[in-house]
Amino acid sequence: MTGVGHIRFGCEGALARVTLCHPGRLNAMSRAMWRELAGIFRRLQSGAAELAAVRAVVVAGEGGHFCAGGDIAEYPDFRFEPQGLRDFHEDDVWGGLSAMLDCDLPVVAAIEGNCMGAGMEIASCCDIRVAGAAARFGAPIARLGFPMAPREAQLVAREAGLATAREMLLEAAVLDAPTLLQRGFLNAVVDDASVQAEATTRASRIALLAPQAAHLNKQTLRALLPPPPGAALLARAYDYADSPEHREGITAFLHKRAPVFGAG
């Protein structure tokens, strides 16, 4: 039993540190972790007195990995029913991601090891992204028989680029850090041992700069983003919940066998 994981939060001077922790699961995001992530970023944004000194946030994963994706062990509980699937993506996942996106504090991602699926999404909500040379990136959910939800696909395509989003989603490609640097997703690739130090250095540099200007810049860039997915797209986005392909992908993964996909 590894538990459902948690998000560790701490402050040191002007820096807040948010750490994804799910031991033995490469920090796969459980529903509980998505909700904790939302709560932490909402608190950071709330102007709470005890966080008044925070000027920048570092997001990292525990134990040499950023985040390997969602917690697939939980999926049979809710994914095969449209409303349950919608609640998961629109409330839990998007609750966490939108809380990050709505935070006016600059956020630096420190990416070691696996950065897959939910990891790509969380990294896409960070303003600055630093990765180790051995980090690996992807969203190979086509192996699991399901597509990326519209809000999440828009986020990843915007930050990683359409070509990279398609390669990850359609081909289940896993790409390395130099490729993600070249594609414009990463700001820097450093030695794996230096990832946390580099992210901290950058966050500390941010912390010395004008905080109001940072907030205003983030508000401006956010206001300039394209509109969110339309109602028609969202209305049909979870109709696949009970499809054979979706069940087969997740069931095969949990039974540690290769999936066999039919006519869709």
Next chain:
Amino acid sequence: MTGVGHIRFGCEGALARVTLCHPGRLNAMSRAMWRELAGIFRRLQSGAAELAAVRAVVVAGEGGHFCAGGDIAEYPDFRFEPQGLRDFHEDDVWGGLSAMLDCDLPVVAAIEGNCMGAGMEIASCCDIRVAGAAARFGAPIARLGFPMAPREAQLVAREAGLATAREMLLEAAVLDAPTLLQRGFLNAVVDDASVQAEATTRASRIALLAPQAAHLNKQTLRALLPPPPGAALLARAYDYADSPEHREGITAFLHKRAPVFGAG
């Protein structure tokens, strides 16, 4: 006499192969070829029983080139009259390109040799793009005295980036494969001899993944694209048909002399 070219279509297992064929013309796209291209992709999307096993499409050109552009020999027949020019771009060219874009099957481009003008546009409709090290890319129609049509310019600028689109259109620049990789247009550059194999490998990998998820991902990414060119832009887009510059560019090319462009 080389004929008007054609599009070869074939299926092998889960892969469909679409090959641009215009011998002696580096697969320049004639009007007939644009219409065939539209027909093939509409059929792929139609769910016809004999294509039910298809999971991915490879698009390539015959004879070591992807596509050198439009079939300029046909241009005097219709380009110098606004309605004829509009019909060509809005019906024939956009008919072919939009059929590709509207196809839910993942499409892999295998790009050898020249990928110019219409070639850039066809490649821009593919989801994954693999090129040979010696491939060359551009849209040097400013030598021919005419601009890119709005829908096509939006497509190329979106996929190749604004900077690359401007360099190709305003400077008639021809760029090499490493540059297009660095600009984010290509997913991979391989030995010229390996282009077809690499594209087939990627398409085969896609064919093993969840087909419904692929379709849904393509539908989502398509629904998130910016709106098409507005009516005002399209209304005036072909007013240049009868201009001296347009006639000079195409006439000079067909007479194998350098064009002399005046005051526009």
Next chain:
Amino acid sequence: MTGVGHIRFGCEGALARVTLCHPGRLNAMSRAMWRELAGIFRRLQSGAAELAAVRAVVVAGEGGHFCAGGDIAEYPDFRFEPQGLRDFHEDDVWGGLSAMLDCDLPVVAAIEGNCMGAGMEIASCCDIRVAGAAARFGAPIARLGFPMAPREAQLVAREAGLATAREMLLEAAVLDAPTLLQRGFLNAVVDDASVQAEATTRASRIALLAPQAAHLNKQTLRALLPPPPGAALLARAYDYADSPEHREGITAFLHKRAPVFGAG
């Protein structure tokens, strides 16, 4: 006394040359220079008879630098009052930048040395960007206690990419020419001694191509851009004028001391 700087304008055959000149200030843009820049590009666009032969424009800076930013010495005169700040950004700065963007002639940037703040914005209005290997890029206004104005942030984020815009604005990062090439902002990086020659070569190549096609391509690409910042964003964009942080950043700079930023 170094004066308020000026914009030098000259034509040589089919090329116009626009040179940012502010001796001793690395061509920092004064209000007078922004207005001159607007006037020059409006004249280029006006179809004035004496400019009828112009086919392309090269924009450069004098004395080995492109432009180091705004003329901070002028800032205390108008920045600390919302209407004055708004007039500066919306009328002077955006007047110059929008005149560049509205010009149908192809514009090539020749970037040597510092390209910061206003320099990034002016370069972002050029169609083709060539830089020297030692050129440096950034928008470190977070050191000065203020954010980038919405229209300017939209421009820079669109041309340099969101990741680069955030790194420049939130981290006050200064990036080198190879990085800006890799990020897709630059079309080419050459020896520092070759920047002007390379830009002139490219502009001369453009000048031989079809001028009407260039104008139509620029009109099309411009019409396809995302909408400008909304009224709500612009309405509150200059509320920070009289804030302590804004005063501190500019005052510290002018007194050559490090700023001390408070709670924002």
